[in-house]
Amino acid sequence: MRKLFSSKTVVILMVGFLVIVGLITGSNWWANKTNTPPLFQRMVNDITGGVSRVISAPTNAIGTRANSLSNLLSTFDENKKLKSKLDGYAQTQVRLQTLEDENKSLKKQLDLKASLTDYDTVSAVTIARSPTTWQSQLVINKGAKSGIKKGMPVLGDSGLIGRISEVNTVNSKVTLVSDSSEDTNRFAITVKGSQGDVNGIITDYDVNQKLLVMGQITETQAINPGDKVVTSGLGGMMPEGILVGKVAKVTTDDYGLSRKIYIQPSSDLSRLSTVLVAKTEVGS
Template structure:
């Protein structure tokens, strides 16, 4: 009996010691510490190494696929930007083209309106289909013909001045003989033009008879003595003879030379039309020719 009590007391003593050590250990673990124990350090290092061993390659793989996705998005963005750039260039070109066309057509409209108000002619804008600049055959073809009321010897002008006359007419097109063909000594030439000067209509007269291909100037002959024509004067058709309508702009006087015997003078004229690469021209319909 006494032995049994001693055994129980021993067990109770061990239990109490164990409980006290557990409480001390718990307090030591839960209390603030500046360093970990070596088992904790070993466990943490081992866990970190294993995590690093598996997570790093996984991170690389994930980053690789993420980079592929980013490259795909970047390529799509580049394609979109290229399309936008192309659209911008196209829209800019179209805007510039439309703007230049509006300016040009507005200029044409102002020119024809001013002429129409002066002399009440009818004007039809024609598209230039082709041009020939062979020696002795300076002509062009327009898209207006007899169905549009075009007839032989109708005057053709640009927005700057007289270009030529209609020399051939078909149903849908017409051929225009240019002023660069003008030479009174050539039977195939464009007819001479009776001309005068603006603000000197009643005192200035002459005949535009020739185009000098070397100087690219028109020559106005038969100017009577005492004519007040001078350099800088703007020369227009006088309407005399009925072939060319009155008031069509021809050019400006460069110089005036008195003839050998002083009976007549001649003038060098810079053409107003400049004979450029036209896209549109204007056919002048006078009242007697309008159907």
């Protein structure tokens, strides 16, 4: 059986051991003398540092990408929440503005109602208004069940806006003073001028200027812009004394033979969310 170690092998191992110890000892002595790491340690450090850089490069890249993606997703979620809050804020502002407009209209109607002492009134809300008939009619939420009858005058926040033209059980159709159909709203009015009253009738509506037109004027008294215009009660279609508007301008017809009076309606006919119906027998 062969010996595990021969004498020659033992000698080589001992010499190698002594060499390694000597190198380590010399390196430490040199490191202490020069304040630099031993050669062996520097070699190990260099190898370890290189391996670490190789390993850390893709790891750092992946980490950076992951952080960027996470930040992007967070920004997206935050942006979505902010947009949602902004939309909610805009909706709240619109609702608040609508309520403020309705509140102002109702306050004006209270003052108007107080002036209509000769008539009972019914408050109603506009429930339908088609774009195709915007200038001519609307539908309110009160009908025969509330005592509404055909021909009753309908008022906005400051004055006359039209008449009841159709009555159902729980709703009614209102024909506006701005309806330019033939003979729809040819009711008699009076201009309260400084030199006396001037009578006439509503004959037309100027869509471009949004003004009522008064024709068939027989009197010669002066009429000036700003003069008040009310219903005269003549003809039986409207009760007397309901405010229609004020004179906007005075012109002559195409032949220069008679005057044309343009009237600014007292109520904004484009914004009629709430109305008052005067319960009269006139025009029924």
